[in-house]
Structure formats: C-alpha cells, structure tokens
Amino acid sequence: MLRVLIVEDNALIACDLDAIVAASGHEVIGPVDTVSDARKLLGGCDAALLDIDVRDGKTFELAAAMVQTGRPFMFISGAVRRDLPGMFRGTAFLQKPYAAGDIRRWLGRTESPPTVPAVHGPVRLRTAPV
Numbered sequence: 001m002l003r004v005l006i007v008e009d010n011a012l013i014a015c016d017l018d019a020i021v022a023a024s025g026h027e028v029i030g031p032v033d034t035v036s037d038a039r040k041l042l043g044g045c046d047a048a049l050l051d052i053d054v055r056d057g058k059t060f061e062l063a064a065a066m067v068q069t070g071r072p073f074m075f076i077s078g079a080v081r082r083d084l085p086g087m088f089r090g091t092a093f094l095q096k097p098y099a100a101g102d103i104r105r106w107l108g109r110t111e112s113p114p115t116v117p118a119v120h121g122p123v124r125l126r127t128a129p130v
Helices: 011-023 035-044 060-069 100-111
Strands: 003-007 027-032 047-050 073-077 092-095
Parallel strands (some): 003 027, 047 073
C-alpha cells in the first residue's frame, strides 16, 4: 500500500482522484489545492499525483523534491508535456481528461518494486589494501 499525496485545485477532479487511489487499495494524503499545503505533507507520502497549476503556483518544486528523494510522482494536468521544464519531460505525465485505468496502471507499476537481476555464483567484494 502506498501513501499517495494528491495535489489538485479542482474539487471534482480531486474527489475523483481520491476515489481512484482509495479503490486501488492505497492511502490518500490530502487532497490539497496549494503548493504550500502540499509542502507540509510531502514528507509523509510514498508517491504523488500533481496537477501542475494549482491555486498558489506551479508544483515543480514538489516534483523536484520527489525526484531528489527518489519517490515516484505523476503530473496530471491540462497542460501539455512540452510545457514542462526539461528536467521533468521524461517523467510520468497524464493529460486531462484522463482515464481512471491509466492512473490505476501507474499506481500498480509504482507499487511494484523494481526488478533486480539475479546474481549467480559467489559474490566477491574487492577491498582496498589498508
């Protein structure tokens, strides 16, 4: 189960995202409609769904914090991908209107741990001479 922060300033969309995340078996943090409120909750989340334009600005600083701490996030926005700053162009992005199935699939991929290749045979560690 993930703790998913939702940052969305449209109440209907926020309710819809809340329902999708909860029905997928995850805990919802928020929703909140400002960057300043989201900042207070950021440390308690495992993942985030971020509208780009919210009441008090853009959520790019939140996305940067997620990148810095290695936590996944997805932009869900009426904007287009080419309008994202360069550092975010390769991140998960869903344009509104969205399909609930796309969010559920992203949550499923996010919840699954990354695959680590198997190591066959003994592992030898190299140590530097003292």
